[in-house]
Amino acid sequence: MTKNHHLLAAYREASLQTDLLVLATIIETFGSTYQKAGAKMLIAPDGELTGLLGGGCFELDLIEHARSVFETGNAKTVFYDMRSPADAIWGLGLGCNGAVRIFLQLLTAEGGFSPLNHIAAVDEAEGSGILVTVIESSHPDFPIARNLFLPDSTDRQAESFPAACDVKPASQQKTRLEALRIGDHLVKVFYDPLQPPSQLLVLGAGADAIPLVKCAKALGWRVTVADCRPGYVSKVRFPQADATLHLLPQTLENLPEWNRFSAAVLMTHNFDHDRRFLAALAGTCIPFIGLLGPAPRRERLLESLENAAEPLNGRVFGPVGLDIGAETPEEIALSIMAGIHAELKGRSGGQLSLRAAPLAA
Incomplete structure (x- = not known):
């Protein structure tokens, strides 16, 4: 669902501001394209866009096609082929080496703006x-x-x-x-x-958790922040968090439906609290568990759990994040979310320019 999170606020606002919208959906791609099949963009009657399908390459042309959908109510499919060096087919000369097929449909307030x-x-x-x-x-x-x-x-x-x-x-x-x-x-x-929205569990509500929550929310994740210090977990401190919990390590098992989380990051800055949280997480199916601190600290934590650490094999990442030279809390948050995203997508996180093979269609 993270690919559609940008549409949700627009959908809720649209019900108050307009009776008509056009939904543009990529239904097929060939070669290298900015977005893949399933990506969506909303076009308002005044031409305002929510989302991006072509990185700005053909959005203005899409607005023109949308005008006819607004006028007639009839859906239409448009095809942009940028595989020719000169883009001779429709003449924008983008040279993107890809092609996309986009479906435009009219959404009405009467129809609940379906889909x-x-x-x-x-x-x-x-x-x-x-x-x-x-x-x-x-x-x-x-x-x-x-x-x-x-x-x-x-x-x-x-x-x-x-x-x-x-x-x-x-x-x-x-x-x-x-x-x-x-x-x-x-x-x-x-x-x-x-799919249900991706969810992040942040265990530790220190100052460095604030930019992590903001970064995750910008990517469309649902975020729960928990800490054993009640004064730290408040909506005032974390206004963007979906849930804030006063939670002791020994009561983590009481967290409802904790297997819904795609990732958890331990950032309590307390070895014993991290150890207790990690022991509880061993009994979950959360696929990504991130730890702050150097690799020796990670090893000490796992060794302290003895045999109880076995279910954590392949799921614990510490130090958490990609190596991007992060120094500030905001850069560290970016590194952490990039590392989580790469792992869950089965990617190495390296530079795209160093890939030996071209990107798959």
């Missing part, structure tokens, strides 16, 4: 599922731009759209276009898996 309402509902419920959008269709019951949401929490009978019902959960899906035959009609749909 933004589905995206917001998944975010609020911390759920998951598949958003299905009809891209091409000759079927009268499944017109172009119809949106359906198939939540993972149901058996997906989806009697209204049985041919599109893929029973695999969203976590096993990838964005894709697929042609379906429903009766005598051909229907082309775009599958877009919606």
Whole structure:
């Protein structure tokens, strides 16, 4: 869901300010592109944009295409091919060596600004599922731009759209276009898996936790901050945090649904507190556990747990973060979030220019 977090505030504001929006969604890419399939951008009637699909390369042209969608109400698909050195097909001369196919659809207040309402509902419920959008269709019951949401929490009978019902959960899906035959009609749909928002648990509410929370929130993460000092965990101190908890290390197991966290960072600056928190985290499925301090401190912590440290194998990262020469608290926060993101995405975190192979499509 982090890829859609920028749309949520715009969706909530739109319900108060306008009756119409155009949603632009990348449904297919070829070669090197700024964004990949599933990326979304909102276009307001006055041309104001929320989000970015092409790094500014073709957004102005998209605004022009959106005007016709506002005027007619009809969805449309546009294709930008930047693979030619001169971009001879549509003449912008960008030379990006990639191509994107973008679907533009009208969203109305009367229709709940669907599919933004589905995206917001998944975010609020911390759920998951598949958003299905009809891209091409000759079927009268499944017109172009119809949106359906198939939540993972149901058996997906989806009697209204049985041919599109893929029973695999969203976590096993990838964005894709697929042609379906429903009766005598051909229907082309775009599958877009919606995942719950990534969540970060920050154990320790010192001054260095403040920029970490801000950095994580800027990336669309949900953030919970916990500390054994009640005066440190307050909404005044952490206004952007989704939750602040007064929590002792020995009561960490009482934290509700703690396996929902994608990452935890221990920054209590207290060896015994870190040891106790780390012992409790060993019993969770949290895939990334970051520790402040040098590698010898990490080893001392793990050795102090003896056999209880075995479940932590491969999940503890200390010193946490990528080596970017960070010195200030803000730079350290950037390093930590970059390290978490790289690990969860299965990337090394090196310079893109040093990659031996071109980026995958």
